[in-house]
Amino acid sequence: xxVYDVVPGLEFDPEHDLAQSxxxxxxxxxxxxxxxxxxxxxxxxFCRHGMQYxxxxxxxxxxxxxxxxxxxxxxxxxxLLVKSEEEKQRREARFKKAILPFIQDYDGLWNGFVKEILxxxxxxxxxxxxxGTNYELLQNFEDTINTCRRMWEIHMxxxxxxxxxxxxxxxxxxxxxxxxxxxxxxxxxxSGFDNKVFQVDRRLWEFSKRAEAEGLSTVFTKNEAxxxxxxxxxxxxxxxxxxxxxxxxxxxxxxxxRMSEINLPTWVEDPTPALGMVKHFTTKGGxxxxxxxxxxxxxNREAAEKEVLAKVPVEQRGWFEQLMRLAQKSGIFxxxxxxxxxxxxxxxxxxxALGLGRRFVQAGSLxxxxxxxxxxxxxxxxxxxxxxxxxxxxxVERRKADxxxxxxxxxxxxxxxxxxxxxxxxxxxxxxxxxIALKVVVGAMPQVRPELKADLYGTxxxxxxxxxxxxxxxxxxxxxxxxxxDILVAATTSxxxxxxxxxxxxxxxxxxxxxxxxAIVGREYGIPVVMNVFEGTAKVKSGQRIxxxxxxGTVYILDK
Amino acid sequence: MAExxxxxxxxxGSEHNDLVGKKCANLGELTRLGLRVPPGFAVSVxxxxxxxxxxGAGDEIRRYVQSRRDLLKQVDQQVExxxxxxxxxxxxxxxxxxxxxxxxxxxxLCERAGMPDVPxxxxxxxxxxxxxxxxxxxxxxxxxxxxxxxxxxxxSAFTTxxxxxxxxxxxxxxxxxxGVAVLKMVNAKCAGxxxxxxxxxxxxxxxxxxxxxxxxxxxxSGEMTPDQFIVDKECGEFECTVSTKKKMVCRxxxxxxxxxxxxxxxxxxxxxxxxxQEIARIAKHTESHFNLPQDMEWVIDEDLGFPENVLxxxxxxxxxxxxxxxxxxxxxxxxRIFKM
Numbered sequence: 001x002x003v004y005d006v007v008p009g010l011e012f013d014p015e016h017d018l019a020q021s022x023x024x025x026x027x028x029x030x031x032x033x034x035x036x037x038x039x040x041x042x043x044x045x046f047c048r049h050g051m052q053y054x055x056x057x058x059x060x061x062x063x064x065x066x067x068x069x070x071x072x073x074x075x076x077x078x079x080l081l082v083k084s085e086e087e088k089q090r091r092e093a094r095f096k097k098a099i100l101p102f103i104q105d106y107d108g109l110w111n112g113f114v115k116e117i118l119x120x121x122x123x124x125x126x127x128x129x130x131x132g133t134n135y136e137l138l139q140n141f142e143d144t145i146n147t148c149r150r151m152w153e154i155h156m157x158x159x160x161x162x163x164x165x166x167x168x169x170x171x172x173x174x175x176x177x178x179x180x181x182x183x184x185x186x187x188x189x190x191s192g193f194d195n196k197v198f199q200v201d202r203r204l205w206e207f208s209k210r211a212e213a214e215g216l217s218t219v220f221t222k223n224e225a226x227x228x229x230x231x232x233x234x235x236x237x238x239x240x241x242x243x244x245x246x247x248x249x250x251x252x253x254x255x256x257x258r259m260s261e262i263n264l265p266t267w268v269e270d271p272t273p274a275l276g277m278v279k280h281f282t283t284k285g286g287x288x289x290x291x292x293x294x295x296x297x298x299x300n301r302e303a304a305e306k307e308v309l310a311k312v313p314v315e316q317r318g319w320f321e322q323l324m325r326l327a328q329k330s331g332i333f334x335x336x337x338x339x340x341x342x343x344x345x346x347x348x349x350x351x352x353a354l355g356l357g358r359r360f361v362q363a364g365s366l367x368x369x370x371x372x373x374x375x376x377x378x379x380x381x382x383x384x385x386x387x388x389x390x391x392x393x394x395x396v397e398r399r400k401a402d403x404x405x406x407x408x409x410x411x412x413x414x415x416x417x418x419x420x421x422x423x424x425x426x427x428x429x430x431x432x433x434x435x436i437a438l439k440v441v442v443g444a445m446p447q448v449r450p451e452l453k454a455d456l457y458g459t460x461x462x463x464x465x466x467x468x469x470x471x472x473x474x475x476x477x478x479x480x481x482x483x484x485x486d487i488l489v490a491a492t493t494s495x496x497x498x499x500x501x502x503x504x505x506x507x508x509x510x511x512x513x514x515x516x517x518x519a520i521v522g523r524e525y526g527i528p529v530v531m532n533v534f535e536g537t538a539k540v541k542s543g544q545r546i547x548x549x550x551x552x553g554t555v556y557i558l559d560k
Numbered sequence: 561m562a563e564x565x566x567x568x569x570x571x572x573g574s575e576h577n578d579l580v581g582k583k584c585a586n587l588g589e590l591t592r593l594g595l596r597v598p599p600g601f602a603v604s605v606x607x608x609x610x611x612x613x614x615x616g617a618g619d620e621i622r623r624y625v626q627s628r629r630d631l632l633k634q635v636d637q638q639v640e641x642x643x644x645x646x647x648x649x650x651x652x653x654x655x656x657x658x659x660x661x662x663x664x665x666x667x668x669l670c671e672r673a674g675m676p677d678v679p680x681x682x683x684x685x686x687x688x689x690x691x692x693x694x695x696x697x698x699x700x701x702x703x704x705x706x707x708x709x710x711x712x713x714x715x716s717a718f719t720t721x722x723x724x725x726x727x728x729x730x731x732x733x734x735x736x737x738x739g740v741a742v743l744k745m746v747n748a749k750c751a752g753x754x755x756x757x758x759x760x761x762x763x764x765x766x767x768x769x770x771x772x773x774x775x776x777x778x779x780x781s782g783e784m785t786p787d788q789f790i791v792d793k794e795c796g797e798f799e800c801t802v803s804t805k806k807k808m809v810c811r812x813x814x815x816x817x818x819x820x821x822x823x824x825x826x827x828x829x830x831x832x833x834x835x836x837q838e839i840a841r842i843a844k845h846t847e848s849h850f851n852l853p854q855d856m857e858w859v860i861d862e863d864l865g866f867p868e869n870v871l872x873x874x875x876x877x878x879x880x881x882x883x884x885x886x887x888x889x890x891x892x893x894x895x896r897i898f899k900m
Binding site for chain 2: 062088099165172321326
């Protein structure tokens with residue numbers, strides 16, 4: 001093994017990989033900015049494994065999951081298409097049985113997995129990493145690898161099954177009720193549900209109310225987020241507040257500041273982002289607007305359900321309604337899986353790796369504990385039991401230099417075989433009928449309607465019209481720049497962006513489909529979302545006034 | 561053999577299935593549940609056996625069957641045997657003590673109805689499900705007619721299908737657990753069925769009511785398109801599809817006949833909103849009592865005021881497409897999205 005292979009066996013190799021597939025797409029949602037080597041190793045190995053596992057367990061007729069490669073910190077993906085008609089039929093016959101658990105007992109299935117994976121996290125956390133032996137630390141890391149592997153199996157099995165139901169519901173709404181997924185009625189039917197992510201946000205809001213009641217408001221309003229913790233510790237009331245807040249963090253704070261990376265602290269290590277949200281709620285005052293919103297949305301949903309059902313012939317309503325209930329789980333799953341699966345597992349990887357990192361620093365094999373993120377498991381195993389015998393600094397040095405290089409130059413959005421263009425490549429994605437490719441990655445192509453004279457054309461992720469100041473945000477670090485009543489313009493959004501949805505008037509994203517984060521959360525907050533405008537972050541500038549009409553899929557820049 | 565072989569519905573409940581047959585036990589159970597049921601009485605299985613013993617019909621049938629046991633596997637022989645056995649039964653006169661008892665009960669019914677020769681329905685009430693055991697005589701009037709129809713119902717246990725069924729299952733030919741229900745005919749304004757589940761979809765959140773003018777036979781037989789009402793169990797809101805009802809079944813001098821529905825009634829819903837709500841309410845109540853979706857038959861009595869006019873003649877577990885089939889259907893649909 002060459003020390004500079006970050007993901008041995010899965011490094012992008014132009015010659016052979018382009019012979020295998022003509023188009024490889026950069027996963028811009030998760031691997032921009034480029035990953036640290038360790039995180040890339042985990043993602044490429046196990047996201048890849050999980051998708052192929054999910055596709056196999058469900059026996060998806062047309063696709064065997066995705067293949068992934070690593071290149072300069074970027075994840076590149078392509079689809080593994082089922083090649084022969086005969087095999088498709090064989091898989092289809094099995095699929096009809098394999099999908100039944102989703103239809104028969106969705107909640108039982110999902111809750112069972114949540115329980116299983118939470119049990120694994122608890123087992124991992126039970127080891128005190130500062131007291132364990134070298135062997136125990138290494139074992140904890142190996143267990144973390146297996147937990148990550150299992151997490152991706154659950155993740156992709158559930159996601160494939162859930163989104164398949166959602167796509168069928170969209171199709172059936174179109175066929176039987178004449179309503180498509182860009183219609184406001186459709187969005188009303190699938191929104192107004194509580195989920196774990198919103199519950200955490202609600203807890204944060206409750207802490208803001210407590211701060212108010214206990215006279216601690218000014219600590220939040222007068223200080224910047226990083227200073228709040230220290231200021232609270234200065235008073236008895238503040239100390240008691242922080243004690244409960246820390247308990248809450250230990251329960252629900254196992255999440256990353258950046259969705260798909262491990263090099264930033266979890267909320268448990270550093271509650272600053274969470275305290276920042278309490279500050280936001282304190283400044284804003286009033287009730288938790290998600291509750292008010294949910295109440296309204298639930299009522300709208302009931303009316304919309306009736307409207308849709310009335311259009312469906314009586315004898316078809318039974319299964320249609322069952323399908324509708326199933327499709328409604330998609331939004332809940334989309335949000336909750338991030339909490340229970342991705343974010344939590346990544347927090348576990350960080351925790352276990354840092355334990356080893358500290359041990360390696362003590363033994364002299366590394367200079368800094370976070371340097372562990374520049375190693376891959378094979379190298380960690382080399383030094384795991386007797387770290388004082390090995391010097392890993394030369395590997396770190398070289399990888400860190402590479403990683404810094406990767407940050408300077410963006411990875412190309414796609415790597416294509418000679419003579420193959422992006423439109424053809426997108427065509428392959430659509431033809432695969434891969435539920436995740438269709439609902440999360442590709443989305444509907446916007447219709448350009450010159451008569452509307454818009455500056456950008458997209459699709460409707462969440463209905464409504466809004467006018468306000470544009471705020472272009474390229475990554476999570478800039479989220480604090482968002483102001484009340486802005487219209488957020490981003491390449492894409494992820495769960496760590498959810499809190500800002502409570503203060504903005506609308507969203508424009510370059511890429512997305514009806515089950516993308518921005519669409520789901522936009523619907524829950526009742527704000528318009530225009531998706532798939534492709535050039536939003538390139539054409540709109542922060543501070544410009546813009547008007548968005550999500551129903552029409554249009555964006556207007558008012559002061560050009 | 562029990563001494564008593566005739567019972568008022570009020571004396572019965574679902575535990576008396578073997579004694580008086582399903583229909584009678586069911587009517588008893590409905591009475592017990594507080595549902596309004598047309599007044600009437602049940603002739604028990606013991607009554608049938610008493611008749612067979614006293615008249616000698618039982619011995620005759622046994623001899624007849626033994627003489628041709630091997631032949632009975634053939635269909636034409638089964639047809640012949642059915643005719644023969646029915647002939648034996650119907651040729652017998654009701655033993656006088658039994659006749660007196662039936663007449664006594666019938667006269668009490670007439671008294672309760674406040675009219676002589678009150679029209680009744682005489683229906684079979686089998687204790688086990690047996691195909692072909694469906695004989696029902698409507699609009700039967702007077703002591704003699706009632707007794708005669710009871711005997712005919714007993715005879716109807718020996719249709720060709722019923723015989724074939726016994727042969728196939730190796731059941732005794734001369735024994736048949738059959739009871740008879742004798743109940744007052746309702747002067748039906750309209751009648752029909754109610755199911756507490758949508759049978760085609762298994763949707764349990766809805767109640768479906770179907771009805772037509774006149775007696776319920778036109779709805780039960782499925783020969784005419786009835787009015788259809790779908791009621792939401794939760795909120796009570798309903799949708800109705802009113803059909804053009806051209807024909808209905810009415811009482812006739814003796815028996816029933818199909819008549820033309822008067823022009824002005826053809827496109828009018830056969831149920832008033834309050835009647836519909838009452839039917840849905842009681843159906844829901846019955847469903848929760850039995851803890852099973854119900855298939856019930858109702859009649860609205862022309863001569864009574866609301867809500868006394870809502871009467872029930874049948875309640876049984878509904879047959880409907882189960883969720884498993886739906887799940888498979890959904891799985892089938894899901895598999896199609898990979899072909900687009």
